Amino acid sequence: MTMPTNDTDARRTLQGLEDGNPSVRLRTALAVGTAPEPRFVDKLVDRCAIEPEFHVREALTWALTRHSPSTTVPKLVDELRSEAAQARSQALHTLSKIGDRRAWPAITRALLTDADDEVARSAWRAAVALVPEGEEPELAGALATQLGRGERATRLSLSRALIALGGEVITPLLRAAMTDPDPRVRRHALATERLSHNPDAGFEFAIEEAKRAVALGTAGREG
Incomplete structure (x- = not known):
């Protein structure tokens, strides 16, 4: 899969992250991570909160680690306040992989x-x-x-x-x-x-x- 060069391709990529076939979602996440695009960060974070397949979630996390922490960390920290357990869990998992200590203050006793x-x-x-x-x-x-x-x-x-x-x-x-x-x-x-x-x-x-x-x-x- 090649990464998008225009808005039509970008929409196709976003749709790929929601495809009913987990193999398509996996390939899309890997493609996004291979050629990072800041405009996809929001979608990657959102998908982490609901993705049912473990191996796809790992690909989503990997894709996020390929983007700039200045873009990903604030969005992941916001997810820590989500009511959805998977959103909190996956955001924490991704922050641990990114390893940016600016996220440390967000690791509260409530989360621990x-x-x-x-x-x-x-x-x-x-x-x-x-x-x-x-x-x-x-x-x-x-x-x-x-x-x-x-x-x-x-x-x-x-x-x-x-x-x-x-x-x-x-x-x-x-x-x-x-x-x-x-x-x-x-x-x-x-x-x-x-x-x-x-x-x-x-x-x-x-x-x-x-x-x-x-x-x-x-x-x-x-x-």
Whole structure:
């Protein structure tokens, strides 16, 4: 697919992003990213909020990363206030890929604790990618409030985000969480600490080890 040279071709491209065939939408998104055009940014952002196919959403994100951050970042930040969970999640995902720290102030505690797991997970990844030097402890404190949340994928995402912030930052928070009244929080904190020391062991192994330690009442006594 070639990129548009006039208004008629531009309209065809915009229609391609809405085509009923996901293969057409994918090709169109890749074409837009290959030859970036600022006039398509709004449509790319809008499509991210409703695109049902994962691989097409990834192409839309890639296309947005190919445009100037001065154009894309403000529009993506606006999406973070959307009532649609997918709009917030995909905007966060795209901001994490762009990596422009001007978006950092928009990564609020409300997003980090969003009721939608996909939004929260995307916010955790974006926050770790964008956090300015020196603000890691505050971010870690906000993330630690989510220990014990959700199913395996959500807990693993949070563990990875915490580990990415570094042991010196997260160790006191994890040790404190190991004494939490909620056993889910204690298990998750212990599993995160063990995973940080032995990433090759895998999350499932760390969780099972943590379950045993919590059941035996030894969580937080090691080290």
